[in-house]
Amino acid sequence: MTAPPRSQSPDWGNEEEVDALVSLGEALIIAILERAPMETIKNMVADGAPLWFQDEEGTSALHAAAYVENAKLMTYLIEEGAIWNSVDNLHNTAGDIALSFNNETCYNIVRDAGIRSDYVLATAELILSLLSSRSPPADSSLSLVLKATDTTAASSSETFLTSHLSFTKDEYGQEICLVKVSDNEEVGVMMGWERGIMQETVHKLCSGHENFVDGLKILNVGFGLGIIDTMFQSLPTPPSLHVIIEPHPDVLQRMRELGWFDKPGVKVLEGKWQDFIESDALLGAGGFDVVYTDTFSEDYKDLREFFGHVPDLLLGPESRFGFFNGLGATNATFYDVYTQVSELHLSDVGIDVEWSDVDVVEADGDRWGQTREYFTQRFYRLPVGRMRVSS
Ligand SMILES: C[S@@+](CC[C@H](N)C(=O)[O-])C[C@H]1O[C@@H](n2cnc3c(N)ncnc32)[C@H](O)[C@@H]1O
Incomplete structure (x- = not known):
């Protein structure tokens, strides 16, 4: 049995009360799976059947409603406080169950509950600090x-x-x-398997850009293996200015050994983006045609903070912004929710995003299976943002 959120906690000191709640919770799940009438379910909830309860298999009332594909019931349960992101013992949310039935209506009910809750909670730093774009798998909520x-x-x-x-x-x-x-x-x-994502990112950020033939002004945050920077340098017309922000001493050392500090047009800013974001070293460039960010060990709160600076970094409405979209990428529903949340937050700062899908399985087969622990989805959702032009 999963513990309830603190606000709904029963008095655990009273064993009888706990047993009663467990019985009510179990009976509710069974009633839903047996397709009991809506009125019966509503009466059980009114009588105190707990929506946070999960049985031995981790099934909650919301999971059960997803199994019987009852969209109306799912909406009702969420309104009554069912937890959209509780996962069963196989790490599936109710949204994942709905997806497995190909039931878009039921899936969207769970996803939208996630978007609403995360969007509303977006200012709550605690919640937003829970996700980092390249984190090991989340086994459970x-x-x-x-x-x-x-x-x-x-x-x-x-x-x-x-x-x-x-x-x-x-x-x-x-x-x-x-x-x-x-x-x-x-x-x-x-990881090398991300090469395909980086290649497509460079294509979407650079091709057809009106300043392409003059050499783009590019800012990349986070060098890593230098995969995307090497691709930027290999464009038919190399960048006219290529600024790279990188703080890790071992990465900087490797960049030196590989000659990045001596490449024409390349300027390496040694430090974190937070150290430079309001500095002349960066803003003195007068704006970039392309801005990309892909850091490590940072969470969504940091990424969202970066979003807030992007309008100051872009040269104009033709300029493009991209980021590594790896949030929640170990679970289909979480990935979808956080993709939508980032779109909403970018919209808040005046940036509209176009998404495209990159099939990471087709490109790489299962070769990198074990190493790809922080990204288990088939499709990578690639964002390209542009400043909204007000009409
Ligand atoms: C995932 S790697 C980037 C990979 C890169 N996109 C590539 O194509 O190889 C992340 C990089 O971000 C750097 N990094 C971490 N925190 C950072 C920060 N606050 N500002 C700038 N770079 C950061 C790390 O040191 C690391 O080199």
């Missing part, structure tokens, strides 16, 4: 919560920037950059 207190290199900038990085090749020959998060666990800071 609880593990998302625990990220708030995660001080490993995967979630804490401070730890990451003082951790040693190893640049190596795996058994398939793909380039990888790894950081230790515990004595026996390493996570990928950047």
